Amino acid sequence: MRDVKVLGPGCKRCVATAEMVQTEADRLGIAVAVEKVTDLAAIARYGIAATPGIVIDGKVVHAGGLPKPEDVARWLAA
Amino acid sequence: MTLAGPAPLPSAPLPPGRRPVAGRIAGLAVLAVGWVAVYASLRPAADALVRLTPLDPDGALGQAIAFFLYDTPKVLMLLTLVVFAMGVVRSFFSPERTRALLSGRREGIGNVLAAGLGVLTPFCSCSAVPLFIGFVSAGVPLGVTFSFLIAAPMINEVALGLLFALLGWQVALAYLGFGLAIAIVAGWTIGRLHLEGWLEGWVRELRTAPADLPASSLGLADRIDAGTEAVRDIVGRVWPWVIAGIAVGAGIHGWVPADQLAPIMGRDAWWSVPAAVAIGIPMYSNAAGIVPVVEALLGKGAALGTTLAFMMSVIALSAPELVILRKVLTLRLIAVFVAVVGLGILAVGFLFNALFG
Numbered sequence: 001m002r003d004v005k006v007l008g009p010g011c012k013r014c015v016a017t018a019e020m021v022q023t024e025a026d027r028l029g030i031a032v033a034v035e036k037v038t039d040l041a042a043i044a045r046y047g048i049a050a051t052p053g054i055v056i057d058g059k060v061v062h063a064g065g066l067p068k069p070e071d072v073a074r075w076l077a078a
Numbered sequence: 079m080t081l082a083g084p085a086p087l088p089s090a091p092l093p094p095g096r097r098p099v100a101g102r103i104a105g106l107a108v109l110a111v112g113w114v115a116v117y118a119s120l121r122p123a124a125d126a127l128v129r130l131t132p133l134d135p136d137g138a139l140g141q142a143i144a145f146f147l148y149d150t151p152k153v154l155m156l157l158t159l160v161v162f163a164m165g166v167v168r169s170f171f172s173p174e175r176t177r178a179l180l181s182g183r184r185e186g187i188g189n190v191l192a193a194g195l196g197v198l199t200p201f202c203s204c205s206a207v208p209l210f211i212g213f214v215s216a217g218v219p220l221g222v223t224f225s226f227l228i229a230a231p232m233i234n235e236v237a238l239g240l241l242f243a244l245l246g247w248q249v250a251l252a253y254l255g256f257g258l259a260i261a262i263v264a265g266w267t268i269g270r271l272h273l274e275g276w277l278e279g280w281v282r283e284l285r286t287a288p289a290d291l292p293a294s295s296l297g298l299a300d301r302i303d304a305g306t307e308a309v310r311d312i313v314g315r316v317w318p319w320v321i322a323g324i325a326v327g328a329g330i331h332g333w334v335p336a337d338q339l340a341p342i343m344g345r346d347a348w349w350s351v352p353a354a355v356a357i358g359i360p361m362y363s364n365a366a367g368i369v370p371v372v373e374a375l376l377g378k379g380a381a382l383g384t385t386l387a388f389m390m391s392v393i394a395l396s397a398p399e400l401v402i403l404r405k406v407l408t409l410r411l412i413a414v415f416v417a418v419v420g421l422g423i424l425a426v427g428f429l430f431n432a433l434f435g
Contacts, residue, residue, distance in 0.1 A: 007208075008208075009207065009208065040207055040208065040211060040405060041211075041280055041284060044208065044211040044212060044215055044286055045284075045286055046289055047212070047216075047286045047287050047289035047290075048174070048208065048289050049173040049174055049208065049212030049213060049216075049288075050172070050174070050201065050208065050209055050212070051205050051208045060289040060290070060291055061291070063172075063173070063174055063291060064172055064174070064201075064205065068303075
């Protein structure tokens with residue numbers, strides 16, 4: 001089970017990013033627990049300056065803008 | 079769960095920097111040729127279409143329709159071009175990198191750098207608060223952060239593209255220059271006032287180390303994709319506004335008599351600049367809907383400074399953005415922010431009216 005956190009205050013892109021992570025994980029058959037982090041102080045503590053951000057197993061892999069599905073697949077499979 | 083061994087991925091994703099580029103360049107070349115051919119034939123096509131109707135080409139309705147038929151494709155095509163170019167340029171920048179460039183920077187030079195980066199860094203308005211916190215907590219001075227935060231929404235590619243399309247490069251360049259000047263001076267002023275104490279307490283306390291993101295080495299193919307993505311996202315979102323704006327503009331073009339607006343929006347009506355800013359600040363629209371209207375107003379005797387001041391205050395300061403910023407700024411600091419930016423826009427309005435009389 002991979003622990004994925006999507007960081008963002010709840011804007012459209014953040015929701016889309018969380019959905020993309022789930023879709024890609026399902027497609028690759030990787031079990032994930034996706035959690036949305038919306039608290040601004042909590043987001044800031046991850047040290048990112050742009051949302052949406054993606055944290056996989058405690059490591060920030062993406063910050064700012066909608067990621068590409070193939071990149072999400074790469075991060076999940078890594 | 080981790081995949082063991084070489085994972086049999088359905089489509090092995092190539093990392094950035096290794097995606098094929100030749101097909102994209104060929105596609106762009108074909109598009110560019112088609113673009114030029116279509117663009118060159120817009121005017122004759124619009125005139126021919128109007129002549130097909132029983133309308134008098136010189137009458138109000140005929141003029142309005144010809145204006146609409148010509149302007150809509152022209153504006154959308156030029157907008158696409160500018161948005162694509164900005165998308166490619168912006169792929170060289172990221173908020174993370176910008177923050178690293180700005181952190182610990184002195185005021186003055188820091189404000190100039192921040193305003194410039196504000197134009198070039200891709201940035202979505204819902205990121206305003208995380209970005210603000212991310213900058214301040216990483217040691218970017220408050221005034222420098224504000225320079226970024228003012229420049230980013232005020233000088234946007236849609237406004238720049240439309241001004242270029244409708245009013246020419248001189249006006250677009252003046253808008254860029256004055257927008258940067260406002261961001262620099264306003265940010266510097268806020269910095270000199272030393273208002274760090276007016277941040278919300280929890281923001282002041284927060285100290286974070288920047289995230290250690292894996293360095294992404296983008297190749298040309300990725301940058302072309304970034305431009306295409308920007309066009310799909312931005313032009314896909316704003317085109318109805320552009321068409322609505324041009325329709326209103328066409329109406330003004332056809333029916334409002336020339337110089338009708340000179341007494342109320344002309345350069346001799348000095349009070350029209352503060353009135354335009356006061357009306358513009360609480361208003362929220364995007365640049366796409368407003369620039370075509372601005373162009374039509376100008377044609378009827380409105381002064382350039384007055385209309386640009388109106389446009390800038392609509393785009394740069396908006397009620398929804400201020401509500402979001404309230405989470406990190408105290409009301410007093412928001413008031414200072416609005417006042418400083420509003421005064422800057424006012425100054426630009428008067429200056430424009432004096433220069434382009």
